[in-house]
Amino acid sequence: LLRAGVDIGGTKCLGVVVDDAGAVLREERLSTPAGADALLDVLDAVAVVLSPYDSFGVGAAGLVSIDGVWRAAPNVTGVWDFPVGARLAARLGHPVAVDNDATCAALAEWQAGAAFGASDVVLVTLGTGIGGGIVSGGRLMRGANGFAGEPGHMVVDPNGPPCVCGRRGCWERYASGSGLARLAREAATGGRLARVVALAGDAEAVRGEHVQFAAREGDHEALLVIDQWAWWVALGLVNLTNLLDPEVVVMGGGLSGAVDLVLAPVRRHFADLLYAPGHRRHPRIEMAALGEQAGAIGAALLVEAHA
C-alpha cells in the first residue's frame, strides 16, 4: 500500500508517500499560506504531486479533535476551529485522517524510527514549545477529545514564570528551546555567560543558538546552562515516565540539532531523578531518527493507527 501524509507546519506543508515499512518514496513541500481556503488549495496541490496513493493523512500543530477539527492552531493563521478533515476529504474525494503533528511524529518514530519495536513510547518535541505523543500497549493514545499527549503545559512550578496559557511554571517555559534561551538570558543579565553575550551582542539578545555555539567551543558557562536546561528536560521526562512507564522516550523537534550537547546530560539527570530507580528497567532515552519528515511520515501512517 502507498500511504500519503502531509505535515502542516507554520512555514511549510511537507508531504510524503511511504511504503509498508514507512520508508519515504516521494516528497513534496509548499509554503503554508494564511487562511483555510488557501490552505486547502495547497494541500490539494501537494496531494496531486503525491498521487497515486491508497490513503491520506494530515498532521497539524495545535489541538486536533478526534473528529478531525483543528481546534487551536498557534502557528497557522485563520484556521481555528477549522474542520480540516471533513473539508479536505470533500475536496479530495476520499477519507482523510487528521491528528496533532507531535502525535504523528510519535507514531512515525515508533513504526519506523528511534522507537521501532517498542510497545510503550513517549515522544516529546522540544521546539518553541513542547509537543508530545504517546504509544501505550502497542497503540497510539488519543484521549477523549483526541488531545492526549500534550506535556508542554504540565505545571512543574506554580510560582514559576508566566506561560502563554495563562498559568505559571508550565514545563515548556523551562524545557523548550525558548526555555533554554530564557535560562541563558537570566544567567547573562546576572553577569555570567560572557562568551555567549559576546556572540549575541547583548544579554537580552541571547538565543539558544548562541549557547549551543559557545558550548561547542567548550565554554564552561555555556555548558552549565545547557546542563541546567537538561535538568528541566529530564524532570519532565521523569514525570511522564512515572505516569506512562515507557520503554523508549524519544526527544525530537527543533532542538534535535543539539543532540550531541544534550543527550548525555539529559540521560544523567533522568537517572538521578527517576522514581524507584532500583526496581525497574529504565526507559531508553533516544533522539528522534526521522528528522523533519517525522510528522509527515506519521500522518501517512494515521489511517491504520486510528482504525
Added chain:
Amino acid sequence: LLRAGVDIGGTKCLGVVVDDAGAVLREERLSTPAGADALLDVLDAVAVVLSPYDSFGVGAAGLVSIDGVWRAAPNVTGVWDFPVGARLAARLGHPVAVDNDATCAALAEWQAGAAFGASDVVLVTLGTGIGGGIVSGGRLMRGANGFAGEPGHMVVDPNGPPCVCGRRGCWERYASGSGLARLAREAATGGRLARVVALAGDAEAVRGEHVQFAAREGDHEALLVIDQWAWWVALGLVNLTNLLDPEVVVMGGGLSGAVDLVLAPVRRHFADLLYAPGHRRHPRIEMAALGEQAGAIGAALLVEAHA
C-alpha cells in the same frame, strides 16, 4: 463466570467474588500478616472461603511488575521483590493475575463504578500517598514494567518539601491526606486555624480529620485550608488531563469520606487551571463509587483486563 479478587492492604486482605457485571456476591477479610509465607497462608485461606471461582486476581500496594513480582511494598513487611503471582499460583494450583491496587481500583470504577461506560479514565487514590490507574481507549494501561499510572511522585515544585522518594515537591506531598495535614500544620504553626488547633490539642498534632471536622462545623479558616488543598489536587489532575485527556477523572482512596467537602472546590479549581478550556469537552470529575471494595473488585476483573 465467577471472578475472585483479593486486595492486599497494609492492615487487611479483602477478598470478593463478583459476577459478570462486577457485582459482589461474597466477601472475606483477614488481617494482613508480616512476611511472604504468612501472607501466602492468608491468601490461601481467603481463596478457600471465596471458592468456587473461575479466575483469581490480586491487587497489591506498591510497584507490581508485569510478571507478577511485587517489587516494592511500602505497607506490608517482608515482601519486597516477592514473586507473589508465581508463588500464589503454585500454592493454589491455578493462574493468578497481579497488579497495583490503585490500578485495580481504576479497573473496577471503570467496569462497575463511577466511570462506567467511559473509554478514557484516570483514577487517583488520595490517601497517605497518591496512587493511580489509567484506562486509555478502552484498555487498562500497564506500561513497559507494569508501573503505568503512578502520579504521586510527579514533581510539581522542585523547591518544595522533601519527599520520601528522595526528591522535592512531589504531588503527594501536597495533594494526599498527609499533604492536607501538612498544609494545616503550616497554617496552625503560623498562628491560624484556632478551632482546628483546639480540636487537635496542639498545632503539631493537627491531622486532616481535625480540619475536616472544623470545616463541617463551618469554620472559615478550616475551609480555606480545604480549598488550598483542593487547589493542589486540581493542579495535579490538570497535569494528568493534559497528558491523558480522560473523559472521567475519579478520586478515591482514604479521603473519599471527605467527598462533600472537596468535590466542589476541586471541580472549581480544575476548571480554572485546565489548559485550552474553551476548545475541549472537560472531563467529569467524580468521587469513587465502590468504596473500600474497589481494589478487590478490580483484582477480580484483572484476568480479562490483562488478556
